Amino acid sequence: MYEPRMRTKSMERFVCSKEPPNRSESLLRDSAKRLGISNAALEQIEKPYTFIYQRLPVEVEGEVINISSGIVLHNRARGPYKGGIRIASDVNIWETNELARLMTLKTALADLELGGGKTGIRVDFEKIYGMFKDRFKLGFYPFCDMLKDHIMKEFVDHFVERGLVRIYIPAPDMGSSGREMMLFYNRTHDPAVVTAKPEGIEGWLPGRHEATGFGTAYAILKYLEHIGKDPSEITVAIQGFGNVGSHTAYYLNDYGCKVLAVTDFYGGVCHEEGIDVNELMDYARENRTVKGYDDKHTIDNDTMFRMPVDILVPAASGHVIGKENCGELGVRLLVAEAANMPVSYEAFLELKERGIDLLPDNYVNSGGVIASDLEYRQGLGGTRYSRTQVFDHLRGRFDEMFGNMLEIKDRAGSFTQAACDIALRRIYLAMKTRSLI
Ligand code: GLU
Numbered sequence: 081m082y083e084p085r086m087r088t089k090s091m092e093r094f095v096c097s098k099e100p101p102n103r104s105e106s107l108l109r110d111s112a113k114r115l116g117i118s119n120a121a122l123e124q125i126e127k128p129y130t131f132i133y134q135r136l137p138v139e140v141e142g143e144v145i146n147i148s149s150g151i152v153l154h155n156r157a158r159g160p161y162k163g164g165i166r167i168a169s170d171v172n173i174w175e176t177n178e179l180a181r182l183m184t185l186k187t188a189l190a191d192l193e194l195g196g197g198k199t200g201i202r203v204d205f206e207k208i209y210g211m212f213k214d215r216f217k218l219g220f221y222p223f224c225d226m227l228k229d230h231i232m233k234e235f236v237d238h239f240v241e242r243g244l245v246r247i248y249i250p251a252p253d254m255g256s257s258g259r260e261m262m263l264f265y266n267r268t269h270d271p272a273v274v275t276a277k278p279e280g281i282e283g284w285l286p287g288r289h290e291a292t293g294f295g296t297a298y299a300i301l302k303y304l305e306h307i308g309k310d311p312s313e314i315t316v317a318i319q320g321f322g323n324v325g326s327h328t329a330y331y332l333n334d335y336g337c338k339v340l341a342v343t344d345f346y347g348g349v350c351h352e353e354g355i356d357v358n359e360l361m362d363y364a365r366e367n368r369t370v371k372g373y374d375d376k377h378t379i380d381n382d383t384m385f386r387m388p389v390d391i392l393v394p395a396a397s398g399h400v401i402g403k404e405n406c407g408e409l410g411v412r413l414l415v416a417e418a419a420n421m422p423v424s425y426e427a428f429l430e431l432k433e434r435g436i437d438l439l440p441d442n443y444v445n446s447g448g449v450i451a452s453d454l455e456y457r458q459g460l461g462g463t464r465y466s467r468t469q470v471f472d473h474l475r476g477r478f479d480e481m482f483g484n485m486l487e488i489k490d491r492a493g494s495f496t497q498a499a500c501d502i503a504l505r506r507i508y509l510a511m512k513t514r515s516l517i
Pocket of ligand 1: 162163164165186249250251252253254275420445446448449450452
């Protein structure tokens, strides 16, 4: 694929809008200063190579609805573009770009031979359901599944036609799952074309489904070991109970932490003595929300954020902790970013000032892409990994990443800055070696 070298300003002029200020660029600028990387080189690292806008016309009941989607291929200095497909009502090109940049930083921190990319598909399911519900007998969720299938089939067709197969390797992100990934396999019959394929599909990886939550819990465990705390002394609140939030709760509970509160988009539950995580998982699987699990002990998200707990795990959407609510957080020890970019740059600085640690997204939630990397290589090479091997591999990678961060944390200023320094140095070296800088 042709990858033009472009100047930031020329790209922004072309897109006719300026990239909003964002955390990864602020962190990268700080890191570049510490590492002595020039502004010109930094610009090559910060900006994406390719933006693709893709209109996805889908037919519902004889009417055509146009869905907008965008693919950002950010950087492949270290390997193929890798990153998930986000399906949400508020995604836009700049957010997709920032998520793609984060994937470049994530794969580099985990030392995977992968680059960074991302897809955003903007769909307001509630609105579209509202337009058609009188004509349909389908309930909301079956309607969403059907619409998503139509949209994804259209997306996969364009993806294949554009020759993105094995150039950009997608995976699930917010709003998508193995079900959607299967469609890439159905169209190509290539197990290396996509990761997080559902169980039983050629090249699927045992443990990939739980990997992000497993990794998040293990990332937190490493931190607790480091500060000399036993998990049984630790209380936790978790925002989000989808794939990542629920598995994080499961494994933290397994280590002995007490999960006091969980919220999702629709509601929340709080048990002072600790939630029965297994029971809540069963409930949420059935009802697609935690709302209604225990009507006597509900909690809303703002109240949960103010609750005094040792660890707060934002595991839902991005941008949920900013300077407007950071001062009110009740957390005492640690914010662990299981979601991508939940904490703004200003809030990161404020937490640091208050002595609350922040474990960054590119470390905490990297279990997903680390497992994806194994799945991809399994698809390329035909090797098969067991669930035990996958979890051992994840633990090994987290041990290494945490060790690497600790080595330079004091010099860099925090875990977040250390993680960025490590990733930036690796990307810079790869680009330099390949004469891309
Ligand atoms: N969407 C996940 C992330 O943000 C997984 C990406 C992947 O496995 O490629 O890390």
